[in-house]
Amino acid sequence: MAKKSILELLGGVTRFGRLTLIGEGEPYPSASRPLRRGRFLCDCGQIRDMMPSKVRQGVYISCGCAQAEASRKRFTKHGGYRSPEYRSWNAMMQRCHNPNSTSFGRYGAKGICVAPEWHGPEGFKRFAVFVGPRPNGTTIDRIDGERGYEPGNVRWASPKVQQNNRAISRLIEFRGEAMNTRDWSARLGMGKNTIDERLRKGWSVERALTEPVHRCGGNVRKTA
Numbered sequence: 327m328a329k330k331s332i333l334e335l336l337g338g339v340t341r342f343g344r345l346t347l348i349g350e351g352e353p354y355p356s357a358s359r360p361l362r363r364g365r366f367l368c369d370c371g372q373i374r375d376m377m378p379s380k381v382r383q384g385v386y387i388s389c390g391c392a393q394a395e396a397s398r399k400r401f402t403k404h405g406g407y408r409s410p411e412y413r414s415w416n417a418m419m420q421r422c423h424n425p426n427s428t429s430f431g432r433y434g435a436k437g438i439c440v441a442p443e444w445h446g447p448e449g450f451k452r453f454a455v456f457v458g459p460r461p462n463g464t465t466i467d468r469i470d471g472e473r474g475y476e477p478g479n480v481r482w483a484s485p486k487v488q489q490n491n492r493a494i495s496r497l498i499e500f501r502g503e504a505m506n507t508r509d510w511s512a513r514l515g516m517g518k519n520t521i522d523e524r525l526r527k528g529w530s531v532e533r534a535l536t537e538p539v540h541r542c543g544g545n546v547r548k549t550a
């Protein structure tokens with residue numbers, strides 16, 4: 327007989343208090359036999375493995391943050407649940423770590439993750455400190471589209487800036503091959519930033535990929 331899915335063990339429900347089922351977790355090692363656990367994403371951004379029976383019974387309604395918060399009111403200090411920064415961060419956690427999110431296919435499924443140090447209530451604070459207050463009309467953007475949401479790779483950006491950024495991470499066709507700028511950079515021994523910058527300035531692909539890099543002092547760097 328086939329094993330029951332965690333979803334079945336939860337009676338077909340994916341949402342319990344602050345917890346959202348996101349998949350099968352690591353089994354809990356027990357003396358007699360390992361106990362299966364579901365993997366849950368808490369609204370606070372923490373990912374935890376818990377036994378489905380306990381979750382179904384209402385023993386757990388959060389990763390533990392609900393109790394902690396009740397005594398410490400930790401969220402309200404740093405922007406709180408309703409702040410623009412929190413909403414952006416929560417949406418980012420969902421599309422990267424919740425397979426039921428409508429955007430998961432374009433993020434989590436492609437290996438785009440949120441850095442572990444940005445998970446959980448403390449992670450939200452670190453994220454908020456890193457990116458700062460969200461300016462009107464912006465959303466969180468990854469500077470390098472091939473990397474995840476991690477320190478050094480995110481910023482608040484308007485849709486227009488994000489569109490330009492995507493245009494640059496697209497495949498560049500040259501000499502019968504199509505590669506992104508990172509791969510062209512490796513192939514030609516040329517800085518990726520140089521290529522990106524040239525394309526951003528509106529240079530032709532041919533010129534961007536072939537013109538030698540002019541250094542201070544007039545030295546010309548070899549490009550092959």
Ligand SMILES: [Zn+2]
Pocket residue numbers: 344368369370371372388389390391392
């Ligand atoms: Zn939590």
